[in-house]
Amino acid sequence: MTDKPVIKLENVTKVYSLPTDDVIALDNINLDIMKGEFVAIMGTSGSGKSTLLNQIGCLDVPTSGNLYIDGRNVRDLNDNELTDLRRDKIGYIFQNFNLIPLLDLSENVEYPMLLKNKKRDETGYPKKLLEMVGLDETRIRHRPNEISGGQRQRVAIARALVNDPTILLCDEPTGNLDSKTSAQIMDMISGLNREGRTVVMVTHEPFIAKYAERTIVMEDGRIVS
Numbered sequence: 001m002t003d004k005p006v007i008k009l010e011n012v013t014k015v016y017s018l019p020t021d022d023v024i025a026l027d028n029i030n031l032d033i034m035k036g037e038f039v040a041i042m043g044t045s046g047s048g049k050s051t052l053l054n055q056i057g058c059l060d061v062p063t064s065g066n067l068y069i070d071g072r073n074v075r076d077l078n079d080n081e082l083t084d085l086r087r088d089k090i091g092y093i094f095q096n097f098n099l100i101p102l103l104d105l106s107e108n109v110e111y112p113m114l115l116k117n118k119k120r121d122e123t124g125y126p127k128k129l130l131e132m133v134g135l136d137e138t139r140i141r142h143r144p145n146e147i148s149g150g151q152r153q154r155v156a157i158a159r160a161l162v163n164d165p166t167i168l169l170c171d172e173p174t175g176n177l178d179s180k181t182s183a184q185i186m187d188m189i190s191g192l193n194r195e196g197r198t199v200v201m202v203t204h205e206p207f208i209a210k211y212a213e214r215t216i217v218m219e220d221g222r223i224v225s
């Protein structure tokens with residue numbers, strides 16, 4: 001771990017404007033995450049955990065304040081640069097997997113590579129990654145609705161890794177999994193952190209947060225500890 005923040009949030013506020021009223025999902029967040037750190041984000045439902053991860057993942061723009069990735073203010077990036085950053089540097093494991101139903105498992109994992117290289121994969125890497133996360137070859141032509149929740153979670157992890165990101169963002173990576181599968185998934189994520197990746201993980205399970213070296217607790221859009 002070096003002392004250079006790879007992720008920096010400076011007075012980040014996110015307000016969702018609804019017809020009835022405004023929801024302050026993030027309220028003046030200041031946060032530095034160092035290269036190679038493993039940070040867990042905890043807090044009650046609705047406290048702003050996914051919103052925070054979405055800002056870090058550049059899926060959403062803060063209403064005010066600044067986000068720096070690798071020292072660059074994302075407000076200064078144009079659309080193409082932002083797309084490249086998201087695709088090449090950041091692996092995102094979504095709360096609900098977001099797998100593409102019409103693609104088989106191997107094609108799901110390959111998809112970010114296809115976006116990057118503009119051509120189909122010839123290296124066999126998506127299949128290798130699926131094997132690495134524990135999905136055997138007989139499964140890879142199945143579609144997401146033909147496999148279990150734990151298997152979908154593994155596919156989502158493989159997909160997040162396919163472009164070799166330096167930052168891994170995970171939103172409830174073990175949500176709804178049994179304890180044995182959760183432990184396997186967490187061992188995998190810990191290993192990716194030990195290889196030098198920065199990991200930011202949302203979880204509501206104290207047992208899962210223990211895998212991280214630092215835990216942030218959110219309440220009403222603020223970091224309270």
Ligand SMILES: Nc1ncnc2c1ncn2[C@@H]1O[C@H](COP(=O)(O)OP(=O)(O)OP(=O)(O)O)[C@@H](O)[C@H]1O
Nearest residue numbers: 016023024025043044045046047048049050051052
């Ligand atoms: N697209 C949206 N439009 C309006 N309000 C939203 C939107 N997304 C989230 N919110 C609101 O922002 C607040 C924070 O939501 P967020 O999804 O970040 O919570 P969370 O901590 O991830 O909760 P959970 O543990 O249930 O996943 C909530 O009050 C939520 O209702």
Ligand SMILES: [Mg+2]
Nearest residue numbers: 049050051095
């Ligand atoms: Mg959430």
